[in-house]
Amino acid sequence: MTLEKGVLTSIIGPNGAGKTTLVNLFTGNLPCDSGRLVFDGTEITRLTAHQRVRLGISRSFQITNVFQQMTLAQNLQLPVLARLGRASRPFARPDRDPDVQAEVESLLSDIGLATARDVRAKALPHGDQRLLEIGMAIACRPRLCFLDEPCSGMNPGERAQVQELVRKLTKMRDVTFVIIEHDMDVVFALSDRVIVMHQGSVLAEGKPEAIRNNARVKEIYLGEDVGA
Amino acid sequence: MDGWTTLTKAGRQTRLAAAAWAALAVALLTIPLFGDYVIWLTANMLILALFAVGFNLLFSFTGLLSFGQAGFFAVGGYVCALILLALPSLLLGVIGGVIAAGVVALIIGFLCVRHTEIYFAMLTLAFGMMIHSIIWKWRSVTGGDDGLVGVPRAPLEIPGVLTIEMADLARYYYFVLVLVVLGIFAIWRVVRSSLGLTLQGIRDSESRVTFIGLSVMKYRLIAFTIAGLASGLAGALMVPLGRSASPAIANWTFSAEPVIATLLGGAFTFAGPIVGSFLFYIIKEIVVIFTGYWMMTLGIIVLALVLGFRGGVVSVIQDRLLPLLARRHNDQGGDG
Amino acid sequence: MTFDALVYQGLIGVSLAMYLWLLAAGLTIAFGVLGVVNFAHGSLYMLGGYFAFTFYLTLQMNFWLSLLLAAASGAVIGSIMERFFLRYIYHLDLAYQILLTFGFVLIFADAARIFWGGIPLIPPMPEIFDSTVPIVGRPFPVYNLFVIFVGIAASALLWLLLDKTNWGETVRASASDREMAGALGINIPRLFTIVFAFAAMLAALSGALGTPVRAMTPGIGTSVIIDVFIVTVIGGLGNLPGAFVAALIIGLMKAYGVLLFPDADLFMTYLVMTLVLLFRPKGLLGGR
Numbered sequence: 001m002t003l004e005k006g007v008l009t010s011i012i013g014p015n016g017a018g019k020t021t022l023v024n025l026f027t028g029n030l031p032c033d034s035g036r037l038v039f040d041g042t043e044i045t046r047l048t049a050h051q052r053v054r055l056g057i058s059r060s061f062q063i064t065n066v067f068q069q070m071t072l073a074q075n076l077q078l079p080v081l082a083r084l085g086r087a088s089r090p091f092a093r094p095d096r097d098p099d100v101q102a103e104v105e106s107l108l109s110d111i112g113l114a115t116a117r118d119v120r121a122k123a124l125p126h127g128d129q130r131l132l133e134i135g136m137a138i139a140c141r142p143r144l145c146f147l148d149e150p151c152s153g154m155n156p157g158e159r160a161q162v163q164e165l166v167r168k169l170t171k172m173r174d175v176t177f178v179i180i181e182h183d184m185d186v187v188f189a190l191s192d193r194v195i196v197m198h199q200g201s202v203l204a205e206g207k208p209e210a211i212r213n214n215a216r217v218k219e220i221y222l223g224e225d226v227g228a
Numbered sequence: 229m230d231g232w233t234t235l236t237k238a239g240r241q242t243r244l245a246a247a248a249w250a251a252l253a254v255a256l257l258t259i260p261l262f263g264d265y266v267i268w269l270t271a272n273m274l275i276l277a278l279f280a281v282g283f284n285l286l287f288s289f290t291g292l293l294s295f296g297q298a299g300f301f302a303v304g305g306y307v308c309a310l311i312l313l314a315l316p317s318l319l320l321g322v323i324g325g326v327i328a329a330g331v332v333a334l335i336i337g338f339l340c341v342r343h344t345e346i347y348f349a350m351l352t353l354a355f356g357m358m359i360h361s362i363i364w365k366w367r368s369v370t371g372g373d374d375g376l377v378g379v380p381r382a383p384l385e386i387p388g389v390l391t392i393e394m395a396d397l398a399r400y401y402y403f404v405l406v407l408v409v410l411g412i413f414a415i416w417r418v419v420r421s422s423l424g425l426t427l428q429g430i431r432d433s434e435s436r437v438t439f440i441g442l443s444v445m446k447y448r449l450i451a452f453t454i455a456g457l458a459s460g461l462a463g464a465l466m467v468p469l470g471r472s473a474s475p476a477i478a479n480w481t482f483s484a485e486p487v488i489a490t491l492l493g494g495a496f497t498f499a500g501p502i503v504g505s506f507l508f509y510i511i512k513e514i515v516v517i518f519t520g521y522w523m524m525t526l527g528i529i530v531l532a533l534v535l536g537f538r539g540g541v542v543s544v545i546q547d548r549l550l551p552l553l554a555r556r557h558n559d560q561g562g563d564g
Numbered sequence: 565m566t567f568d569a570l571v572y573q574g575l576i577g578v579s580l581a582m583y584l585w586l587l588a589a590g591l592t593i594a595f596g597v598l599g600v601v602n603f604a605h606g607s608l609y610m611l612g613g614y615f616a617f618t619f620y621l622t623l624q625m626n627f628w629l630s631l632l633l634a635a636a637s638g639a640v641i642g643s644i645m646e647r648f649f650l651r652y653i654y655h656l657d658l659a660y661q662i663l664l665t666f667g668f669v670l671i672f673a674d675a676a677r678i679f680w681g682g683i684p685l686i687p688p689m690p691e692i693f694d695s696t697v698p699i700v701g702r703p704f705p706v707y708n709l710f711v712i713f714v715g716i717a718a719s720a721l722l723w724l725l726l727d728k729t730n731w732g733e734t735v736r737a738s739a740s741d742r743e744m745a746g747a748l749g750i751n752i753p754r755l756f757t758i759v760f761a762f763a764a765m766l767a768a769l770s771g772a773l774g775t776p777v778r779a780m781t782p783g784i785g786t787s788v789i790i791d792v793f794i795v796t797v798i799g800g801l802g803n804l805p806g807a808f809v810a811a812l813i814i815g816l817m818k819a820y821g822v823l824l825f826p827d828a829d830l831f832m833t834y835l836v837m838t839l840v841l842l843f844r845p846k847g848l849l850g851g852r
Contacts, residue, residue: 053441067432079440090423293659350793358834527670534664
């Protein structure tokens, strides 16, 4: 499988198709039994997850995985510190570091949660936590960012927000998103390219319109609401 | 579960807490007025407080339960003792003890931090006891089960600058006080730093930390080594106090003391282990008067804490006492 | 070391391994099903030994009866631990469960001191075992052979129980997926109590078996638990066959260590553990 820079790709497929497993393999959460992974000319098959993040691959999680006990600002401070290589400073105060603060503010305003900066993550409503999730994935300044069901559990208004956010971030931060999604509206509205997976392998790929009209794709989705 | 609070919530409580700390400071400074027994007891409390704060960095701020901290305490203590027996410089003894403990912590930590919570607890226990058995067996160096006696309470000497005799218990007490405060302050700074934030991240979600590009193992090792250094300092301070070192300080029942002190005072706070250490000794001194079965009492206390009072004393104060006091003052027409 | 000594000491090692195996089996089963590592497991060994001593010597009961009653007492204590204490904190962080069992270690240590005093206790060897059998031309204590037999019999029974019975299947299912097992109607709380009691029984049995050869002191609980932890780490946590193999390795190391490196024998077990940790962190046979 090839993912192209600058091409916003969605990966879709019925449950159990292996979408999350794929992301786990790409990001290093799961080791490969066979095959090779190459990112921008660099072989990454043997690299650990955190090493891949340093190379520019990040992800968000399907089940919200933020630092629940910390405030929003602190949640974003950590990836920024990590990126700047300042996470191990034993006496430096992160909230007094101007570089860190500037980036955190910019991230907060990007995801639209600037007013909630001092709220603890666990006190945020679900939708805002998902936004934070994306924010943290972006904070690493990735070149390739996997979003695992970013809209899960959200109402239509929130989904629109996520769509907007992804479009905005793609433009502003020069990042290529690869999204796993079930919501077909989002998929077809955002994607430049769609990959359909089925039972562990790629069934079809191409432009959204082509996929929408693909007979085999419709077939495997029989019984599921396409575009509902 | 906030690493950033001391005993505070709102302004009123901040002032109450500040007053409490100030009172504590005054009390600590005037301890020598109360005689040798009280001095000795307080010195032990302070040493345990440092020991427990180091443990708590691992437990509450990194999410690692270690049952082997006594091993590093003992390394610090014995190395200090050996140095003091060879050349009477308190400075070298303490520094030597701390460095030795740190090195040992680094090595053992390297083997332990890659494992999950349960394995980690078991392994730290086993390694702690390994140090115990080395100390027990290596008679020629450590004196075996007799330990090392006659360790001089050497003067604090910076050649050419100053020499302070430490034979006087009160003077040594102040030395302990200063170093314990410095040690605890250093860890306080770490907790509030970028490193501290990272460690708390590991406690909250290791997978998240990995996916922002940090090696969880590396940071656990850093935390483990810091805790080892703190334990080593505590051990190095204790040996000249009693002028002896015994294998009991490497036993896992001794490893349990910072654990229980932290639980008693309140895990997941910074002040908890400190409060708990003082309480621990007070309870011990009282209980020992009535019964020889201190371990059973301690065990019952542990059960009670785990089953009902996991927040420890600090949470009782924070969540129940302080609001009560604040409200009462307001009712009496306080300025608020 | 001659071949004779190899065989002789090897058999001693196997008998030592059997104590460790019974302990490790209990710990592993309890962990597999409940997810808890019982730090008081060694204390249960100690209590089993003390109970056996009381039944056998003080109350002058039959040796076999003493063994059985001691094991049963272990089961009773274990079920009390689980039912009235451990059960209330399963929803909490693992650390608290470990701390709770640690509290019991402290209580049991002093309880032993209260009931049996601090001096080492060692009852006389039961008459039927008070003899030796020539092995490679040297007198080998019959009791050690008995212990080996018990260990192997226990393994067989354990395997039968877990693999061939309905109850065993229930246990293995719950170990594999607690929630699903509960959803299928298995009474998980009661199962937990039974499994924990079973593990405690194995520990107490191990201690009871040891009474004629090993003096009981209140401190023995804490030293035994280290050995069991090392065995478990080497064998892989949750891995029953691994525990057996690891117990054999440690038992043999102790036996040969006493001959070859009399001063460093304690250290040998730590060395093996360190090596396993460095090169096969999940245990020799893999674990959880």
